Amino acid sequence: MFRKLRNHDGTPLIALDKDELEMDGVLEDGQASDGKQMHVQRLGEGVYVVRDVSDGGIAEFPELMFK
Numbered sequence: 001m002f003r004k005l006r007n008h009d010g011t012p013l014i015a016l017d018k019d020e021l022e023m024d025g026v027l028e029d030g031q032a033s034d035g036k037q038m039h040v041q042r043l044g045e046g047v048y049v050v051r052d053v054s055d056g057g058i059a060e061f062p063e064l065m066f067k
Contacts, residue, residue: 016050026052 006013021027026036037053051059 024052 001017003014003016006015018027018030021032022030026032039051039053039058041049041051043049049061051061053059
């Protein structure tokens with residue numbers, strides 16, 4: 001899925017798919033809670049991973065990511 005990089009008051013943003021966020025339980029009642037923490041990690045040139053942060057910590061990478 002391709003998404004466009006947008007400028008929001010000088011900050012680059014990319015929208016994530018709402019249906020997939022709902023599937024993973026990231027959204028509350030279909031809405032992003034104000035101040036919800038997400039972890040963004042740069043893995044290499046042009047490669048980024050966005051993970052949910054909850055009371056249990058940062059979501060783990062699926063094992064298949066490194067095979």
